[in-house]
Amino acid sequence: MDWPKGVDGLSYGGDYNPEQWPEEVWDDDVMLMREAGVNLVNVGVFAWSRLEPREGEYDFGWLDRVMDKLHAGGIGVGLATPTASPPPWFGIAYPDALNTRPDGVRQVHGSRDTYDVCAPAYREASRRIAGALAERYAGHPALAMWHVHNEYGSATYSPHAERAFRTWLQEKYGSLDALNEAWWGSFWSQHYGEWEQVLAPRATQYLPNPAHELDYKRFTSDAMLEHYREQREILREANPEVPITTNFVFGQWVPVDPWKWAGEVDLVAFDSYPSAPDERAEQQSALHADLSRSWAGGGDWLLMEQAAATVHSKDGAIAKAPGRMARHSMIHISRGSKGAMFFQWRAGRGGAEQWHSALVPHAGKHTRMFREVVEFGGALPGIAHAAGSPVEAEVAILWSPESWWATAGAHLPGPVDYLENVAQIHRVLRDRGVVVDFAAPEGDLSKYSTVIAPTTYMLSGAAAENLRWFTAGGGRLVASYLTGAVDEHCQVWLDGYLGGLTDLFGIRVTEHLPQPGGELRALWNFGAAERFCELVELRGAQCVTQYATGDVIENQPAVTVNPFGEGEAWYVSCKLVDEAWDRLFEELQLAGPGCAGVDVVDRGEWRFIVNHTEREAQVGQVVVPAGAWTVDKRP
Ligand code: GAL
Numbered sequence: 350m351d352w353p354k355g356v357d358g359l360s361y362g363g364d365y366n367p368e369q370w371p372e373e374v375w376d377d378d379v380m381l382m383r384e385a386g387v388n389l390v391n392v393g394v395f396a397w398s399r400l401e402p403r404e405g406e407y408d409f410g411w412l413d414r415v416m417d418k419l420h421a422g423g424i425g426v427g428l429a430t431p432t433a434s435p436p437p438w439f440g441i442a443y444p445d446a447l448n449t450r451p452d453g454v455r456q457v458h459g460s461r462d463t464y465d466v467c468a469p470a471y472r473e474a475s476r477r478i479a480g481a482l483a484e485r486y487a488g489h490p491a492l493a494m495w496h497v498h499n500e501y502g503s504a505t506y507s508p509h510a511e512r513a514f515r516t517w518l519q520e521k522y523g524s525l526d527a528l529n530e531a532w533w534g535s536f537w538s539q540h541y542g543e544w545e546q547v548l549a550p551r552a553t554q555y556l557p558n559p560a561h562e563l564d565y566k567r568f569t570s571d572a573m574l575e576h577y578r579e580q581r582e583i584l585r586e587a588n589p590e591v592p593i594t595t596n597f598v599f600g601q602w603v604p605v606d607p608w609k610w611a612g613e614v615d616l617v618a619f620d621s622y623p624s625a626p627d628e629r630a631e632q633q634s635a636l637h638a639d640l641s642r643s644w645a646g647g648g649d650w651l652l653m654e655q656a657a658a659t660v661h662s663k664d665g666a667i668a669k670a671p672g673r674m675a676r677h678s679m680i681h682i683s684r685g686s687k688g689a690m691f692f693q694w695r696a697g698r699g700g701a702e703q704w705h706s707a708l709v710p711h712a713g714k715h716t717r718m719f720r721e722v723v724e725f726g727g728a729l730p731g732i733a734h735a736a737g738s739p740v741e742a743e744v745a746i747l748w749s750p751e752s753w754w755a756t757a758g759a760h761l762p763g764p765v766d767y768l769e770n771v772a773q774i775h776r777v778l779r780d781r782g783v784v785v786d787f788a789a790p791e792g793d794l795s796k797y798s799t800v801i802a803p804t805t806y807m808l809s810g811a812a813a814e815n816l817r818w819f820t821a822g823g824g825r826l827v828a829s830y831l832t833g834a835v836d837e838h839c840q841v842w843l844d845g846y847l848g849g850l851t852d853l854f855g856i857r858v859t860e861h862l863p864q865p866g867g868e869l870r871a872l873w874n875f876g877a878a879e880r881f882c883e884l885v886e887l888r889g890a891q892c893v894t895q896y897a898t899g900d901v902i903e904n905q906p907a908v909t910v911n912p913f914g915e916g917e918a919w920y921v922s923c924k925l926v927d928e929a930w931d932r933l934f935e936e937l938q939l940a941g942p943g944c945a946g947v948d949v950v951d952r953g954e955w956r957f958i959v960n961h962t963e964r965e966a967q968v969g970q971v972v973v974p975a976g977a978w979t980v981d982k983r984p
Contacts, residue, residue, distance in 0.1 A: 621633075
């Protein structure tokens, strides 16, 4: 399916909230959009209270006019279903349909994302507003795609959710005996005698059961998917030619498994909000882009939101220096995004996000920001042709949302930061110029020569077999500490951990040794490890390097390699520092044309270069000025 429908080349634009502005601003908006080269805007994302001011009563007049104006200006519309923010009347009429926190407090309207995805009244109201929008706009010439909901992620622990959870568990386990066994129910007297005794993992006295928590995340992902599917079917029926999507967001708190969801959307869309002020923002953006492309099966995807200038993160507000908006956009476009979209078009005057940046700042068009927006929009049509070929990667990093979720708890064998470990591999390889894909633990690995599995704490039997098959067939597998510590039920893999793959790695892991924070453990000729080491027993593997210090681990294997079938399995039994990973990748001859601060992505006959540094960069014959980007024929 072609997406967005009727939008040629790369998409450029953002969330557009005309309902927050008087009508006289709308013509100005369309004029400025045209000046900036905007060709797609997302409308109505949080507009429910203006579309259905009273239950069952619709006001579409304003949206009709907006859609017509945008169409007349040649701008496509990603029309949102506004279900991420039910109106006040809804919360008053159906208080039980707003979400309940883990501590049992039921939330009230006043912000957004306050809904209980399992509440019948919310589901019905969602179908109704989606249906009304479909009926009215399915044939509108401006309609380029449907944008269902916004950033699924608001979990609920309500009685509605609890009931649905039990049904989900019954389908999954078939019997209470199987559930009790999977959850290791005899521990702390948690053996269930009736299904009704099973609750959502609400606030409890001390450590919760990790298997219970993990199943609840899986369940929530499925419950949200059902909500999405209901809307999708309604929209699809009204106009099968218009692509349908929802925008993914990134965070350990988000109970959505994108590997499962990606097949349900016509285009993978992602909102990228790097949280760091320094060059880690570029690393995070590249990580987001490579994840999104991989969820999309290696094909096109769309950067649906990013901040044009100031970003609000947990570290406070961070300004974007001149040129950075374009460079971040180019990180995404070079890595497969079919455009660059933003939150939001025009900066708001009021409301909780009034200080969030926008393509049109509060000060209007005569601003540095808007000039950059126009300049970048003007450049995009000239590179659209180059963004058509696939991004080629020979190396994949395993991305396991379930390992991420499962390492969120406080019950772990030591400090483990799954995301940081994944990001570290991505960062070190990016600094070596290697563009990587991500792969699902149970996904197709056949096109990769090397697969790196950082701290894949949870390994299902099927995933373990997948890794075995990949290596036996000639692949090079590199796994790091805590690989396969537990199975899909959060139960420990016995007799050496490693997801039962002790023969593949030619080792057994016999002890976990969390290390004091801040102390480094030197490895012979290999840099150092920090925070976590394991005691490894060789069972056929060769030792590549040993620990130089440490009570139990001194002179014990730190990195090993084992030939297996046609391939080989490397094991890193500790958290290496960046320099040590770099040393290992040197040994494995993983290198590409880019380097630290200079992204180089080859696509078909085209080479994208983004120079984030303050110096001129030379890549082959091409010289890229400081802070600039280029798209040229590949040498
Ligand atoms: C996104 C959200 C937008 C806006 C933005 C601000 O997560 O989808 O509506 O809130 O964050 O950073």
